[in-house]
Amino acid sequence: MKLPITGGCLCRKVTYQITAEPIGAGNCHCRTCQKSVGTAYLAVLFVPYSALKIRGKHTEFATHSASGNTVYRGFCPVCGSMLFGRNSGNDKIRPVSAATLDDPRIYQPHMDFWVSDAQPWDYMDPDLPKFAENPLHL
Ligand SMILES: [Zn+2]
Numbered sequence: 001m002k003l004p005i006t007g008g009c010l011c012r013k014v015t016y017q018i019t020a021e022p023i024g025a026g027n028c029h030c031r032t033c034q035k036s037v038g039t040a041y042l043a044v045l046f047v048p049y050s051a052l053k054i055r056g057k058h059t060e061f062a063t064h065s066a067s068g069n070t071v072y073r074g075f076c077p078v079c080g081s082m083l084f085g086r087n088s089g090n091d092k093i094r095p096v097s098a099a100t101l102d103d104p105r106i107y108q109p110h111m112d113f114w115v116s117d118a119q120p121w122d123y124m125d126p127d128l129p130k131f132a133e134n135p136l137h138l
């Protein structure tokens with residue numbers, strides 16, 4: 001992938017750069033992602049923690065993951081776009097919402113996870129590996 005990868009929220013008050021190759025990419029079908037993004041799943045890139053450079057002031061909302069960690073979802077306080085997150089149990093990886101990339105076409109998911117929470121109207125690529133929960137244990 002060409003670096004840096006850039007992205008931002010709907011109103012462009014919060015933008016970011018990813019300065020290293022993503023570690024992974026997948027579609028999260030968990031219930032909290034559904035609520036948070038308002039649709040069937042969150043398309044997410046996993047990037048090295050220090051590779052995410054954020055510009056502009058974002059707000060975080062905390063929830064608890066199945067493993068008991070605190071998951072912080074970072075969103076723009078002006079337009080509400082959910083951009084990236086962090087997890088109290090993992091200081092190596094940060095999830096970034098693939099749909100907020102400036103060029104979202106570069107996103108190539110290699111798995112579906114939390115399919116145990118998926119809605120019956122959620123169509124998934126049958127060729128991608130499926131995981132009931134998160135294989136990265138975030
Ligand atoms: Zn915004």
Ligand SMILES: [Zn+2]
Pocket residue numbers: 028029030031032033034042114
């Ligand atoms: Zn999720």
